[in-house]
Amino acid sequence: MEHETRRSKGINSIEVGYRVLEAIQEGPGSVPLKTIAERASLSPSAAHNYLASFIRTGMVRPDGRGQYALGPSLAALGMTAVRQMDTYELVEGAALRLRAATDLGVAVLIWTEAGTVIIYNRPGSPEGPFELRNGLVSTAWTGGGNVFIAYLERELTTPVVERELGVSHDECTAVMNSIATNVRNAGYAICDLKQIPDYRAISAPVWNSDGTIAYALTLTAHKDAIDTSPTGPHVTHLVRAAAQLSHTLGAPQSVMRQAVE
Known part of the structure; x- marks a missing residue:
């Protein structure tokens, strides 16, 4: 003893x-x-x-x-x-734990020159009639895309969003400003998925050790099955998972605090 x-x-x-x-x-x-x-x-x-x-x-x-x-x-x-660290293994593990905690669909998205790309996803339980697929997705109409709009440099995101929306530069800027303000105020994005009717996503940023955004970690489900209230279990689990993954990747605490304005 x-x-x-x-x-x-x-x-x-x-x-x-x-x-x-x-x-x-x-x-x-x-x-x-x-x-x-x-x-x-x-x-x-x-x-x-x-x-x-x-x-x-x-x-x-x-x-x-x-x-x-x-x-x-x-x-x-x-x-x-x-x-020694396998970053993809860490990200996949975080996504699977989030799915187990919520029973919702999960996805991990990155930013590329072409726009927002899903690199990993798993359906919720029970599975819905629509299936997310890895690959290029909308930036304006996905939770992960909205996270990138909020935290990436505009010279990267504006051309992509402008093409998606098919509007003038000024109109695109107004839409992006509104999205960025909402995401930064909350610290996460909530978005109705245009490509999957009646489905909704909540997405939170995951940060690198150099303070840049690495991934968007996302929960998806039918809008009647996902709780988007700030203190609800789904937002709480998502934000905590994104923060823990950011911490594992070496993100400075100051960057994660500044992500919420």
């Missing part, structure tokens, strides 16, 4: 130390001790003790101004982890 108690305390210390590292990861740039302590829910003296150990191992470096940044040994560990 005594051995188990010591072991538990050791594990807890690692978890607390990881909170300190996450507090620094949030940035932006080097972070002062007071901010690190607040983010990690520690006293400044306790946070300083962890920092002292991390500095000795090269996992944290002081910048000479009383602030701290992640260090070279942590960067080396991170690069090794990235090389």
Whole structure:
């Protein structure tokens, strides 16, 4: 029993130390001790003790101004982890867990030069009469496409949406502005699927380690079966899954917070 108690305390210390590292990861740039302590829910003296150990191992470096940044040994560990990580496997796993939690259809979308593309999808339970297919889909009329409209540079998305809508540049800009505002205010997109009548999608952004959008993670179902309320189970599961996947991919916390305006 005594051995188990010591072991538990050791594990807890690692978890607390990881909170300190996450507090620094949030940035932006080097972070002062007071901010690190607040983010990690520690006293400044306790946070300083962890920092002292991390500095000795090269996992944290002081910048000479009383602030701290992640260090070279942590960067080396991170690069090794990235090389060993199968990103597609992580994304597929996140989508399958989301499907299991909601019983709805799931899809993962990326942005390409041609527009929005489904790279992975699984139907809900029970399966509906319509089947999503991998490949190029609408940007203006899909949840994932709306996420890309909100968070990608306009020079990438405008030509695609303009062709889809068949309207003037000014009209297209107005539509895209409205979509982007709604998505950024909520942190996710809700869209009726024009290509699948009476079906609706909720989609959330997944972020890369460099703060750019990597994927759109999407739930789809008949509009009577999907709960789009902000505090409902479907939105909650989706947003949590997208945030967890972003975290696994190394996305900065500051980027995920700024995604909701």
